[in-house]
Amino acid sequence: MVDFLSQVDIKDPYFAALSSEEILLKTKGKASTMHAYMELRSRSWIPWTKESKQIWSKYVYQAQQHLERAFPQIEQLKTPWKIAQLDQSIEFGYSYTLQNVIFLSSSLVATPPKDAVLLLAHERMHIFQRLHPEVFHTLYRAKGWVSIPAPTIPTQNILLTNPDALDWWEFEGKIPFLIWDGKPALRALDISTQEITSTQLQHPNEELAYAIESSF
Numbered sequence: 098m099v100d101f102l103s104q105v106d107i108k109d110p111y112f113a114a115l116s117s118e119e120i121l122l123k124t125k126g127k128a129s130t131m132h133a134y135m136e137l138r139s140r141s142w143i144p145w146t147k148e149s150k151q152i153w154s155k156y157v158y159q160a161q162q163h164l165e166r167a168f169p170q171i172e173q174l175k176t177p178w179k180i181a182q183l184d185q186s187i188e189f190g191y192s193y194t195l196q197n198v199i200f201l202s203s204s205l206v207a208t209p210p211k212d213a214v215l216l217l218a219h220e221r222m223h224i225f226q227r228l229h230p231e232v233f234h235t236l237y238r239a240k241g242w243v244s245i246p247a248p249t250i251p252t253q254n255i256l257l258t259n260p261d262a263l264d265w266w267e268f269e270g271k272i273p274f275l276i277w278d279g280k281p282a283l284r285a286l287d288i289s290t291q292e293i294t295s296t297q298l299q300h301p302n303e304e305l306a307y308a309i310e311s312s313f
């Protein structure tokens with residue numbers, strides 16, 4: 098049920114969306130070009146130990162049970178999980194997905210959080226979102242979200258790209274996005290005033306993934 102990957106050549110539109118400032122931030126200054134970033138990633142794979150495979154297999158099993166109960170109609174649920182482990186210095190140590198692979202940081206794997214099962218269910222949702230955009234976009238539109246082209250954000254801060262939320266959506270005149278403000282921070286652009294405000298509003302991919310977590 099789980100492939101614990103120790104190396105994979107992954108291509109994803111995410112990489113093309115990164116600016117050099119963003120690469121610097123997401124590698125703690127170790128890389129500034131795409132080439133250096135990719136090289137760093139390829140050197141940052143952490144092998145899975147027998148013990149960590151056993152522990153994380155249990156979490157996957159529990160997450161899978163819940164997702165199958167919640168979405169009996171999704172056939173893709175039965176596909177094997179692919180989980181990779183990268184050094185924690187990359188991508189702020191966050192968990193995220195690229196294509197059909199879940200990436201976890203080495204520190205998270207070594208010290209699993211209490212909510213490891215929820216975290217896995219959240220990430221698995223991002224993989225379904227990528228595989229079935231039409232299903233999820235229909236859901237988002239029904240909730241009032243509007244799909245929009247990439248906007249120009251009037252900010253001095255560095256914009257951050259979330260690999261799990263590459264497209265742009267607007268909700269009630271507000272567009273959520275991430276910036277660097279000493280740490281990754283959520284902001285929204287008000288379309289009518291062009292003002293940037295703090296917000297709880299997240300990209301619909303994230304809102305849905307968090308909603309799955311709270312359904313446990």
Ligand SMILES: [Zn+2]
Pocket residue numbers: 219220223261302303306
């Ligand atoms: Zn997420």
